[in-house]
Amino acid sequence: xxxxxxxxxxxxxxxxxxxxxxxxxxxxxxxxxxxxxxxxxxxxxxxxxxxxxxxxxxxxxxxxxxxxxxxxxxxxxxxxxxxxxxxxxxxxxxxxxxxxxxxxxxxxxxxxxxxxxxxxxxxxxxxxxxxxxxxxxxxx
Amino acid sequence: xxxxxxxxxxxxxxxxxxxxxxxxxxxxxxxxxxxxxxxxxxxxxxxxxxxxxxxxxxxxxxxxxxxxxxxxxxxxxxxxxxxxxxxxxxxxxxxxxxxxxxxxxxxxxxxxxxxxxxxxxxxxxxxxxxxxxxxxxxxx
Amino acid sequence: xxxxxxxxxxxxxxxxxxxxxxxxxxxxxxxxxxxxxxxxxxxxxxxxxxxxxxxxxxxxxxxxxxxxxxxxxxxxxxxxxxxxxxxxxxxxxxxxxxxxxxxxxxxxxxxxxxxxxxxxxxxxxxxxxxxxxxxxxxxx
Amino acid sequence: xxxxxxxxxxxxxxxxxxxxxxxxxxxxxxxxxxxxxxxxxxxxxxxxxxxxxxxxxxxxxxxxxxxxxxxxxxxxxxxxxxxxxxxxxxxxxxxxxxxxxxxxxxxxxxxxxxxxxxxxxxxxxxxxxxxxxxxxxxxx
Numbered sequence: 001x002x003x004x005x006x007x008x009x010x011x012x013x014x015x016x017x018x019x020x021x022x023x024x025x026x027x028x029x030x031x032x033x034x035x036x037x038x039x040x041x042x043x044x045x046x047x048x049x050x051x052x053x054x055x056x057x058x059x060x061x062x063x064x065x066x067x068x069x070x071x072x073x074x075x076x077x078x079x080x081x082x083x084x085x086x087x088x089x090x091x092x093x094x095x096x097x098x099x100x101x102x103x104x105x106x107x108x109x110x111x112x113x114x115x116x117x118x119x120x121x122x123x124x125x126x127x128x129x130x131x132x133x134x135x136x137x138x139x140x
Numbered sequence: 141x142x143x144x145x146x147x148x149x150x151x152x153x154x155x156x157x158x159x160x161x162x163x164x165x166x167x168x169x170x171x172x173x174x175x176x177x178x179x180x181x182x183x184x185x186x187x188x189x190x191x192x193x194x195x196x197x198x199x200x201x202x203x204x205x206x207x208x209x210x211x212x213x214x215x216x217x218x219x220x221x222x223x224x225x226x227x228x229x230x231x232x233x234x235x236x237x238x239x240x241x242x243x244x245x246x247x248x249x250x251x252x253x254x255x256x257x258x259x260x261x262x263x264x265x266x267x268x269x270x271x272x273x274x275x276x277x278x279x280x
Numbered sequence: 281x282x283x284x285x286x287x288x289x290x291x292x293x294x295x296x297x298x299x300x301x302x303x304x305x306x307x308x309x310x311x312x313x314x315x316x317x318x319x320x321x322x323x324x325x326x327x328x329x330x331x332x333x334x335x336x337x338x339x340x341x342x343x344x345x346x347x348x349x350x351x352x353x354x355x356x357x358x359x360x361x362x363x364x365x366x367x368x369x370x371x372x373x374x375x376x377x378x379x380x381x382x383x384x385x386x387x388x389x390x391x392x393x394x395x396x397x398x399x400x401x402x403x404x405x406x407x408x409x410x411x412x413x414x415x416x417x418x419x420x
Numbered sequence: 421x422x423x424x425x426x427x428x429x430x431x432x433x434x435x436x437x438x439x440x441x442x443x444x445x446x447x448x449x450x451x452x453x454x455x456x457x458x459x460x461x462x463x464x465x466x467x468x469x470x471x472x473x474x475x476x477x478x479x480x481x482x483x484x485x486x487x488x489x490x491x492x493x494x495x496x497x498x499x500x501x502x503x504x505x506x507x508x509x510x511x512x513x514x515x516x517x518x519x520x521x522x523x524x525x526x527x528x529x530x531x532x533x534x535x536x537x538x539x540x541x542x543x544x545x546x547x548x549x550x551x552x553x554x555x556x557x558x559x560x
Contacts, residue, residue: 018188048158054202054221059195081194082391083363083413085225085505087533087551089526105537105546106509110390110415111362113507115535115549117525126525129535131507131551133363133413135390222531223503223553225365227393227411229386245397245406246369250530250555251502253367255395255409257385266385269395271367271411273503273553275530298468328438334482334501339475361474365505 001107003030004074010035010067013075025060027067033104033114035068038121041097050094057098061086061116061130064100069112069134072104079112079134086130097121112136141247143170144214150175150207153215165200167207173244173254175208178261181237190234197238201226201256201270204240209252209274212244219252219274226270237261252276281387283310284354290315290347293355305340307347313384313394315348318401321377330374337378341366341396341410344380349392349414352384359392359414366410377401392416421527423450424494430455430487433495445480447487453524453534455488458541461517470514477518481506481536481550484520489532489554492524499532499554506550517541532556 005013007027014022024045029036037060039045045056062081069079092098099121104114111133118128145153147167154162164185169176177200179185185196202221209219232238239261244254251273258268285293287307294302304325309316317340319325325336342361349359372378379401384394391413398408425433427447434442444465448456457480459465465476482501489499512518519541524534531553538548 021187021193047161053161053199054224055195055199058198058224059193062194080231081228083225083227084194084198085223085363085365085551087223087525087553088221089528089533091220105507105549108509113509113549115551129525129533129551131505131535131549133507223505225411225505227385227413229388229393245367245409248369253369253409255411269385269393269411271365271395271409273367301467301473327441333441333479334504335475335479338478338504339473342474360511361508363505363507364474364478365503367503368501371500 001032001072003032003071005071006030010070013070025063028099030067030071033068033072033107035064035071035102037064037067037100039098039100046094052092052098054088057088057118057128058084058086060098060100060118061128061132064102064116065114065132065134068102068104068114069107072107073136079136081132082135083133084130086128088128090125090127092120092127098127110136141172141212143172143211145211146170150210153210165203168239170207170211173208173212173247175204175211175242177204177207177240179238179240186234192232192238194228197228197258197268198224198226200238200240200258201268201272204242204256205254205272205274208242208244208254209247212247213276219276221272222275223273224270226268228268230265230267232260232267238267250276281312281352283312283351285351286310290350293350305343308379310347310351313348313352313387315344315351315382317344317347317380317382319378319380326374332372332378334368337368337398337408338364338366340378340380340398341408341412344382344396345394345412345414348382348384348394349387352387353416359416361412362415363413364410366408368408370405370407372400372407378407390416421452421492423452423491425491426450430490433490445483448519450487450491453488453492453527455484455491455522457484457487457520457522459518459520466514472512472518474508477508477538477548478504478506480518480520480538481548481552484522484536485534485552485554488522488524488534489527492527493556499556501552502555503553504550506548508548510545510547512540512547518547530556
């Protein structure tokens with residue numbers, strides 16, 4: 001199954017649909033059943049001590065999975081997250097963007113299932129991992 | 141085990157420790173192994189269509205579990221979320237605060253485990269449910 | 281929404297459909313959006329030290345959620361588990377049956393979502409908790 | 421960190437510690453932070469229609485994670501599963517063994533976190549995925 005939307009198309013789509021959210025993120029790469037997203041970390045994402053907040057990491061994994069799904073099915077579908085299970089494993093340090101790397105494991109008619117690894121930009125250590133399920137609305 | 145911190149004490153503690161986050165929430169009630177938290181919904185929590193965003197609901201369940209834990213162990217401990225599994229079941233409508241009701245199912249030496257139900261203020265319908273695990277740092 | 285199947289009807293249905301599994305369990309009670317299931321603990325469920333195995337507890341929560349769903353939609357539907365997130369909190373002791381208490385939080389057209397608490401028979405302590413999602417096949 | 425136990429050592433250890441369980445499984449491979457386990461599918465694992473049961477797949481992912489952990493820390497530790505989130509994506513067909521491939525994402529002092537993919541022997545399709553957390557008892 002070929003990719004329907006590349007990184008540029010996804011960035012343009014998200015900037016039109018939800019500009020405030022999109023300004024915090026950038027789709028870096030799409031590939032069949034995959035997408036990498038960057039969280040452009042700034043003050044609003046930090047907790048005291050300089051670590052990136054849990055909700056910011058949740059937003060990153062959710063958007064990475066969304067991007068990987070749209071990359072495959074195109075901009076029309078209005079997918080919604082039905083489940084996310086996320087493990088926080090290491091504290092992110094301040095001053096570095098985070099990269100969420102999503103892979104789809106199943107892209108069915110009703111449900112898409114995948115997982116996401118979160119790393120600091122330029123690092124191999126996995127800071128968080130998440131698995132997500134999206135409900136895909138019936139396609140006409 | 142008696143409650144160590146009531147709602148007023150928790151609100152004061154959170155306002156001191158992370159004022160930006162605390163301004164969006166209010167602890168409504170604590171009881172043994174329980175806490176209710178209100179998300180004061182405004183523009184920043186909404187997605188197009190007026191629904192409350194997933195990351196905002198994640199922030200609510202995370203804070204509700206944190207409040208229920210601190211209510212029992214007091215303000216000293218620096219607990220961190222290690223896992224959250226969240227199910228989104230119904231779309232919140234705009235213009236109503238959300239209430240997260242946390243109950244602790246286990247409060248051990250190393251780990252606290254609990255779950256949270258999210259409802260719109262004044263409604264019985266459960267919009268989301270989450271289970272969370274916190275790692276509790278060794279106590280001196 | 282009234283209950284479509286009571287405990288006796290569910291026990292009869294499961295004994296017909298999958299007799300080997302059903303012999304290990306007994307539906308104790310159904311109520312609107314609820315079901316209680318007993319795991320009749322014997323040798324095959326135990327690990328060294330006498331504790332009930334993780335897979336046996338998984339089987340219990342899965343069946344409890346299945347029973348709560350069938351209680352509401354009747355015996356026709358072929359629901360399948362799509363996700364289960366389970367927390368193991370306390371070790372069960374040998375020689376006591378386990379009770380899984382399921383409640384449905386959402387019973388939609390496509391998905392049912394609920395959670396289950398596991399306790400030893402006659403005890404209040406929660407040994408495990410689980411949340412589960414079932415996919416419900418299209419109804420004719 | 422080098423591997424402390426290879427497949428043969430793990431198979432011997434499990435056959436000594438819990439022979440009934442071990443007879444259903446075989447450790448195929450260990451590598452740093454990884455292990456592959458085979459479920460030797462027979463009658464006891466099947467549901468009507470010939471599909472492998474959910475509890476059997478749960479047992480497989482749990483054991484795969486356990487093997488990957490023991491491979492790194494050696495046979496002494498008594499790790500226990502504290503959380504498992506599992507997604508069932510495709511129905512296994514009868515008559516083929518299942519392979520669970522575990523990778524550890526974090527091996528800390530208190531907690532090990534990893535995930536497992538389940539495939540039919542000789543197939544690329546992922547039938548189930550799971551993430552698991554193990555609590556590691558204090559080491560002397």
